[in-house]
Amino acid sequence: MKKDFIKGMTHGIPIMLGYLSVSFGFGITAVSKGISALWASLISLTNITSAGQAAGVDIIAAGGTLLEMVLVQITINMRYSLMALSLSQRLDKKFTTPHRLAASYGITDEIFAVCAAQPEPLTPAYMYGMIFVAALGWVSGTAIGAMAGQLLPIAVTNAMGLLLYGMFIAIVVPPAKKERGVLAVSLIAVVISLLFKYLFTAVSVGFATVICAIAASLLGAWLFPVKDEGGAEE
Amino acid sequence: MSIAIYIFVMAGVTYLIRMLPFTFFRRKITSKFLLSFLHYIPYAVLSAMTMPAILYSTGDIFTAAAGTIAALIMAYFELPLIVVALGASLTAFLTGLF
Numbered sequence: 001m002k003k004d005f006i007k008g009m010t011h012g013i014p015i016m017l018g019y020l021s022v023s024f025g026f027g028i029t030a031v032s033k034g035i036s037a038l039w040a041s042l043i044s045l046t047n048i049t050s051a052g053q054a055a056g057v058d059i060i061a062a063g064g065t066l067l068e069m070v071l072v073q074i075t076i077n078m079r080y081s082l083m084a085l086s087l088s089q090r091l092d093k094k095f096t097t098p099h100r101l102a103a104s105y106g107i108t109d110e111i112f113a114v115c116a117a118q119p120e121p122l123t124p125a126y127m128y129g130m131i132f133v134a135a136l137g138w139v140s141g142t143a144i145g146a147m148a149g150q151l152l153p154i155a156v157t158n159a160m161g162l163l164l165y166g167m168f169i170a171i172v173v174p175p176a177k178k179e180r181g182v183l184a185v186s187l188i189a190v191v192i193s194l195l196f197k198y199l200f201t202a203v204s205v206g207f208a209t210v211i212c213a214i215a216a217s218l219l220g221a222w223l224f225p226v227k228d229e230g231g232a233e234e
Numbered sequence: 235m236s237i238a239i240y241i242f243v244m245a246g247v248t249y250l251i252r253m254l255p256f257t258f259f260r261r262k263i264t265s266k267f268l269l270s271f272l273h274y275i276p277y278a279v280l281s282a283m284t285m286p287a288i289l290y291s292t293g294d295i296f297t298a299a300a301g302t303i304a305a306l307i308m309a310y311f312e313l314p315l316i317v318v319a320l321g322a323s324l325t326a327f328l329t330g331l332f
Binding site for chain 1: 240244251252257259260266267268277281284297298312
């Protein structure tokens, strides 16, 4: 139990470092839109999601309606439902309803990615450990960014923008080397993503991500069906 | 309108999106197609989120491209996550000096 918590914390450290830099940027943005450091930190603590928070702060700053807030959050964060569904298949027996209610708070892109890459079933303690360090990085980064954002050289904050994406690449590339299906799905997702970015620009980023993920995974499941749980056909 | 109400609505919606499928979906999926679909979802999501967004992540497409290439090479040699992440950032930073 304690061992799982510590393992989760260890696996969460790269996430924490990445979050520190990204939420640092969120803190700076929030303050520039007239939101205090305390409210910005509270937003980070209750949401832990980058794109959703950025859009939410825009709506708050513009004095938008609550309906708009609801619709935007659903669209941008819909991908978490898919991730939650995927993780729900890989939970240990220890995951009772209260644990599920608690751990679902921390299903982010990065936590999902690291959890999905675990070969063994997920325990609550493991997820709590990871969520704890990740949330710590996310909230403290927001607070520091909101209070002291202008102090770091811009070249450093700019370069820190790459941290999380670098981690994504490190998660995708090794299995893509081994499974043709993963390679194909990743390439298809990138192509569709490029189409949305440069051709079908009317679609919001959150919604585009959902469409990319579903389309690429459907094609992958059709062309490269997985043999049994975890492993895939060579 | 008070900012507290906005934050409450925002956090509530985000939580429900995560909580409902995680808590209430209990069946073991047996369909090979569905299992394959769920197996590929993480890689599809991460790939779509990374490209092309990574190229705009530093504010300069050249430093970002250098960092991306560095990350791809390090990931190919299966270096740990944190090494790849920091190495990509460092590459972008160093490229930016020139």
